[in-house]
Every structure is written in C-alpha cells, then in structure tokens.
Amino acid sequence: MQFKFSKAAIIHTKAVTRKYLRNDLRDKLSQAKISVQLCALALLFALITSGVIILFRLTLNWAQVYTLAEATHFTDTVSDWRTYLPILGALLIWLVAGIGSKRYRRMGIAYVLHRFKLHYGKVPLPSAAGQFFQALIALVANFSVGKEGPAIHLGAVSASFLAEKFKLPDNSVRIMCASGIAAGIAAIFNAPLAAVLFVFEVIVREYKIHYFFPIMLSAICGALSSQLVFGNIHEYDLINVTRIPLDQYPILAIGGIVLGCTAALFNHSLLKMTAIGQHWPLIYRLMIAAVITTLIGLILPQALGSGDLAIEAAISEHPSLWFLGALLVAKIIATIAAISFGIPGGLIGPLYGIGALIGAMLALVSAIFFPSIAPYVGLYTVIGMTAMMGVCLSAPLAALVALLELTNDAAIILPAMFVTIPAFLIAYQGFNTNSVFLKQLDIMGLGYKVPPVNLGLQKKGVRALMDKRFVIVNDDNDLLLEVMKRAQGRPVMVRNADNKIEMLSLEMQSFEDKTTLSRHLMHGVADTATLNEVYELLSLKRSGEVYIYQNNTNNVVGVISWANLWQEIRSGQV
Numbered sequence: 001m002q003f004k005f006s007k008a009a010i011i012h013t014k015a016v017t018r019k020y021l022r023n024d025l026r027d028k029l030s031q032a033k034i035s036v037q038l039c040a041l042a043l044l045f046a047l048i049t050s051g052v053i054i055l056f057r058l059t060l061n062w063a064q065v066y067t068l069a070e071a072t073h074f075t076d077t078v079s080d081w082r083t084y085l086p087i088l089g090a091l092l093i094w095l096v097a098g099i100g101s102k103r104y105r106r107m108g109i110a111y112v113l114h115r116f117k118l119h120y121g122k123v124p125l126p127s128a129a130g131q132f133f134q135a136l137i138a139l140v141a142n143f144s145v146g147k148e149g150p151a152i153h154l155g156a157v158s159a160s161f162l163a164e165k166f167k168l169p170d171n172s173v174r175i176m177c178a179s180g181i182a183a184g185i186a187a188i189f190n191a192p193l194a195a196v197l198f199v200f201e202v203i204v205r206e207y208k209i210h211y212f213f214p215i216m217l218s219a220i221c222g223a224l225s226s227q228l229v230f231g232n233i234h235e236y237d238l239i240n241v242t243r244i245p246l247d248q249y250p251i252l253a254i255g256g257i258v259l260g261c262t263a264a265l266f267n268h269s270l271l272k273m274t275a276i277g278q279h280w281p282l283i284y285r286l287m288i289a290a291v292i293t294t295l296i297g298l299i300l301p302q303a304l305g306s307g308d309l310a311i312e313a314a315i316s317e318h319p320s321l322w323f324l325g326a327l328l329v330a331k332i333i334a335t336i337a338a339i340s341f342g343i344p345g346g347l348i349g350p351l352y353g354i355g356a357l358i359g360a361m362l363a364l365v366s367a368i369f370f371p372s373i374a375p376y377v378g379l380y381t382v383i384g385m386t387a388m389m390g391v392c393l394s395a396p397l398a399a400l401v402a403l404l405e406l407t408n409d410a411a412i413i414l415p416a417m418f419v420t421i422p423a424f425l426i427a428y429q430g431f432n433t434n435s436v437f438l439k440q441l442d443i444m445g446l447g448y449k450v451p452p453v454n455l456g457l458q459k460k461g462v463r464a465l466m467d468k469r470f471v472i473v474n475d476d477n478d479l480l481l482e483v484m485k486r487a488q489g490r491p492v493m494v495r496n497a498d499n500k501i502e503m504l505s506l507e508m509q510s511f512e513d514k515t516t517l518s519r520h521l522m523h524g525v526a527d528t529a530t531l532n533e534v535y536e537l538l539s540l541k542r543s544g545e546v547y548i549y550q551n552n553t554n555n556v557v558g559v560i561s562w563a564n565l566w567q568e569i570r571s572g573q574v
Contacts, residue, residue: 023463023550023557025037026167026168026169026461026463026527026528027463027464029041029168029169029171029172029461030169030171030172030460030461030462030463030464031460031461031464032171032208032210032459032460032464033210034209034210034212034213035210038172038175038210038213038214039213039214039217041163041166041168041172041176041214042175042176042179042213042214042215042217042218043214043217043218043221044162045158045159045162045163045176045179045180045183045218046159046179046180046182046183046217046218046221046222047221047225048158048162049154049155049158049159049180049183049184049187049218049222050183050184050186050187050221050222050225050226051225052154052155052158052184053151053154053155053183053184053187053188053222053225054187054225054226054229056132056135056136056150056151056154056188057147057187057188057226057229057230058229059136060136060139060140060147063136063140064139064140067082067085067140067141067142082142083294083297083298084294085140085141085142086141086142086143086289086290086291086293086294086297086304087287087290087291087294088141089137089138089140089141089142089143089290090141090286090287090289090290090343091286092137092141093134093137093138093286093343093344094282094283094286096130096133096134096137097130097134097282100126100127100129100130101126105127105130105282106127106444107127107130107131107134107153107344108149108153108344108345108346109148109149109152109153109202109346109347109437110437110438110440110441110444110446111123111153111446112152112153112156112181112203113202113203113437113438113441113448114441114446114447114448115156115177116156116174116177116178116203116204117447117448117449117450118447118448118450120160120170120171120173120174120177120458120530121156121159121160121173121174121176121177121178122160122164122173122177123153123156123157123160123161123177124157125157125161127153127157128153128154128157128158128161130344131150131153131154131157131344132150132154134344135147135149135150135153135344135345136150138338138343138344138345139305139306139345141290142293142297142304142305143289143290143293143304143334143338143343143345144293144303144304144305144306144307144331144334144335144337144338144339144350144353145306145335145338145339145343145344145345145346145347145349145350146306146307146345146346146347146348146349146350146351146352147188147306147345147346147349148185148188148189148346148347148348148349149344149345149346149347150344150345150346151184151185151187151188151346152181152184152185152346154184155180155181155182155183155184155185155187156177156180156181156184157180158180158184159176159177159179159180159181159183159218160173160176160177160180162176163176163177167528168528169461169462169463169527169528169529169530170458170461170528170529170530171458171459171460171461171530172461173528174458175210175211175214175215176214178199178203178204178211178214178215179214179215179217179218180218181195181199181203182195182196182198182199182215182216182218182219182222183195183218183219183221183222184222185198185199185219185222186218186219186220186221186222186223186226187222187223187225187226188226189226189235189402189405189406190223190226190227190230190232190233190234190235190405191223191401191402191405191406192216192219192220192222192223192405193219193401193405194398194401194402194404194405194406195219195222195223196212196215196216196219197395197397197398197401198395198398198402199215200215201394201395201396201397201398202393202394202395202398202435202437208459234405234406234407234408235406236311236382236385236403236406236407237406237407237408237409238315239311239315239378239381239382239407240315240377240378241378241379241382241407241409241411241412242375242376242378242379242411243379243411244376244379244411244415248370248372248373248376249415249418251366251370251373252383252415252418252419253418253419253422255359255362255366255380255383255384255419256387256418256419256420256421256422256423256426257422257423257426258358258362259355259358259359259384259387259388259391259419259423260387260391260422260423260424260425260426260427260430260431261426261427261430261431262354262358262388263387263388263391263392263423263427263433264391264426264427264430264431264433265431266332266335266336266354266388266392267392267427267433267434267436267439268431268433269332269336270335270336270339270340270436271340271436271439271440271443273336273337273340273341274339274340274440274443275443276340277340277341277342278443278444282342285341285342286341286342286343288337288341289337289338289341289342289343292333292334292337293334293337293338296330296333296334299330300326300327300330302327303327303330303331303333303334304334305349306349306350306352306353307331307349307350307351307352307353307354307356308349308353309353310327310331310353310354310356310357311352311353311356311381311385313327313357314356314357314359314360314377314381315356315360315377315378315381319360319364321361321364321365324357324360324361324364325361327357328354328357328358328361331350331353331354331357332354334350335347335350335351335354338350347392347393347436348389348393348402351385351388351389351392351393352385352388352389354384354388355381355384355385355386355387355388355389356381356382356384356385357384358384358388359380359381359382359383359384359385360377360380360381360384362380362384363376363377363380363381364377379411379412379415382403382407382412382416383412383415383416383419385399385403386399386400386402386403386412386416386419386420387399387416387419387420387423389402389403390420390423390424391420391423391424391427391428391433392436393435393436393437394434394435394436394438395435396420396424399420400412400413400416400417400420403416453535453569454532454535456569457530457531457532457534457535457569458530458531458532459530460530460531460568461527461528461529461530461531462525462527462529462530462531462533462534462548462558462560463527463548463557463558464531465531465560465564465565465568466527466548466557466558466559466560467490467491467558467559467560467561467564468557468558469490469491470490470491470492470493470556470558470559471490471491471492471493472492472493472494472495472501472556473492473493473494473495474494474495475494475495475496475497491503491545491559491561492504493522493547493556493559494519499553500521501521501522501524501547501553501556502519502520502521502522503519503520503522503544503545504517504518504519505517505518505519520544522544522545522546522547523537523546523547524546524547524548524549524553524556525537525546525547525548525549525560526548526549526550527548527549527550527557527558529548531560531565531568534546534560534565535565535569538562538565541562542562542566543562544561544562545559545560545561545562546559546560547559548560
C-alpha cells in the first residue's frame, strides 16, 4: 500500500520541522549550560570575526610598508613627509568621525566593557566602520596606541551582530560577544591562551564553565587563522631570555617595587589627562595629541608607534642608560597624549614598550653594582613588559601568559610572577590604583556595575523557565469561566478588545459561596530576553505574571509567574 503526500503537505511538514528545531535550539541556548550548539555557533562566528581581523592586519601591514620604511630615520629631516603623519592622521580621524552619527563615536575597550556588562555585549554595528578606519589611520600615522583595541572592538561587534541576526537569546549574545573578543585578540597576536585569560580577567570578570569552551574555541580559531595567513610567528621570540639564578631574586623584588610605582604614576597621569580633555571638542583633542606626537618624533622617533621601536631600543646592544631614560619619558608622554585625547587604539602595545624600557634600565643600573646581571637584560625587559600590562590593566595572569606565548620561552614564568606580585601590591594598595578601563568608564559616566541578583538572572533566557502549558482565548465573557474550570491548573490568558493580554484567575466569594473571575493586564517580554527583564517587571509588586512572545505579541509562546521566578532565585541556580 503506497501513501502519496501532496507538495503542500511536504512543504508544511518541513516548515514545522524547521520551526521546532529553531525553538529547540533557543531553548538550549537559554540555559546557563555548556552545549554543542553553543560551541558550534561560537566557532562559526569566530571564523567570520577572524576574517575581519585578518583583513585589518593585512591592510595595516600594506600601509606600514610606506610609513614605517627606515622607521628610525623618517624624522631625520623636517622636510620628510612622514614627520607630519600624526597631524595628517588626526585630521583624517576627525573627518571619518564626522561622517558617522555622534551616537556611534564611542569605541575602544572601555566602551566594549560597558556594552558587555549592561547591554549583553550588543555593540552597535555602525561603530565598526569608524573603529576600523580610525584605528587603522592612528596606527599608520604612528600614534602611540596598540592594535588590540580595534581587534577587541571589531571582534565584539562582529560576533554580537551575528548573534542578533540569528535571534539568539540575550544571555547567549553576551557569550558570543566574549567569544568574538577572544577570536580578535588571538588573531591579532597569535596568542590564544592569553586571549582567553584576557577576556575572563578584563571583560567577563568572572569564571563560568559554559563561557569557557566557546571562548576557548574562538581563540583557537583566531590563532589558527592568523597562522594560516601570517605563519606561526611569535612577535617577541627574538628577545634573548636567559634563565636567571635564584640569588638575583632580591634584585627582582626591588624591580617589582619600581615597576609598581611607575605603573601607578602612569595610570594616574593618563586618567587625569582623560578627565581634563573629556569635554573639549574632538578636533582640539586630536590636534593636541598630533602636535605632541610630532614633536616627540622629531627628537626621539623610537617613541612612536605601538611599542616595537621602544622594545628594539631596549634590547639593542650596549644601549645608553640616559638614552633609554629619555626614550621612556617620551614614550609615556606620547602614549598619554594619544589615549587620553581620544586617538582610537589599544594600550597593550605602548605598555609593552614602556615596560621593556623600564626593565632594560633596571638591568643596566643593577649591572653597575652587580656585573653578573648584564647577560639578563632580555629577561628584565620581558619582566617589565609583563608587570606594566598586568598592573595597568588589572590582568596579571593574562599579561604573564601573553608574554609566555609571544616570546615562546617558559623561562620568564617564575621571575615574571615574582616581580608582578610586589608591583601589583604597591600600585593597588600603596597608590590605590585600579583597572584603567574601569576608571575610564567612571570618567565617561558609563556604567558597568550590575547587582549580583540581576547578574545571575542575566545568565538565563526566559525560554529556560517559561511555562509552555497555557491557554489563550479571545474575550468572551460567556465562555471564560468554563475555560478556567477546564484549564486544569494551566495559566489562562485572554486577549481583550484592545488586543492586550490579561491573566485570568478564579476568586471565591466566601460570603456568597460563589466563584468569580478576576483579570489583570500582563506585560510581554520577547523570547530572546533574559530572566532579568522579567525580574525588573515583577519585582516591584512581587506578584503577577508576564507572557513571552516570539517575533511579535500575537505569537505567545509561554508564561512566567513571580512564584516560579522567585523559586528559581531561591534555588541558587542564578
């Protein structure tokens, strides 16, 4: 016996199947649990994010062929056009910023942190173009900024935009954003483990296992993409790192104190100048940064750029102590001028340059009194880089692992840890230093603090708790009481004449021994929202219900009551 199905029936069956699979996927992603689906999506988004970062790197490398040729000599004469690159770059950044809307001018790591904490990592897509081109101009123009800034911003935008297009629950959008950031950092530095740790220490600021695997997969994807295009290159593996004997560790401790004081002074100066220039017109701030950078470049061109030229000077043979000191001051001034006055870019590269110079100077000064230290200048340089990044960004573990991957030498681990501890304690307890990104957010008036209860509720989507066993009927007074009696405990909702949804409940009139209907209006919440949005609606009265809709309010898919939400909170699952 053969059964024949019409074409319309087959199409309907496929549509129903696709809808079921989509809803099943959203149900799984709404849970605060690790899943294959979550990891697969993170990997897919990481591939696209890595492509964006690779494009950025290729464009930057192509442009720097012309602007960094014979870099240490491009400001030898006033007539050399490359001398005025910072001024030209500032004008171009201002023009590019003027093209877009003022709403999307904010960018950088601090802004991404704000969006991650308060908006589930949803970074506006229009800000991506501004970040791409403005950061590219800043790096090509030799401002003292790092390339991790655009990598983090572009990674966050790419992943969160794709997650929203896929209509993922907001709790999963946040995970995708963190994963995109990890992919961006890994693709720019070829340092996947450091990327994972940076995301947890600086962006997420807590550890959850269902975050870990998507972030780790994305970092792997970013690093492999970088290796496929640029090769398995470790940026600082040319630094000669020699294992230091134990009898020199007391000298390292003194170095840690010096590094802690310097990092605290740098953070304080940077934030002070940021606060001063916060309300100045953009063109004024950009031009001040450009003029300062140009003047420094005329005297000490090694102070310009991300930090590579400063590192080269630090590890060069027989560097002059006075020259390194002058270069350190120039590098600090150039970095503060660029970052505090709004030049788009990151801070890690310049911190590496500053830390390398401090480390080399500590080694040279120590070698005057203890000549046996002379062979360890390279190690001191790397230790200085680790401590400066770890203290200024409040990310000591990420800093340590980053330099481990970038130098490809495990000899730095123990001495770098030993130096970072006193540096961190001196800066944070002695000088009351804090993460530069959090302080920048305070200055800009952007929030980042979320109460623990809300933070826990943000980790679960509404589909994880909603009751799918409900009844919804049209407003017909003659039938509502009968519907309620037959609902068998299921929530009953009615769509009134104004197309608004009300919850029905039975009330017993004791003095008349009669059952009557009561009804109250309900708020609707999209099925991509988290339990935090439900909490915000119901917590004032600590009673009531909300309905969950998919795509539009005519498609109700579930109900969440205050009783169920409160039980979830008390269970400790959020």
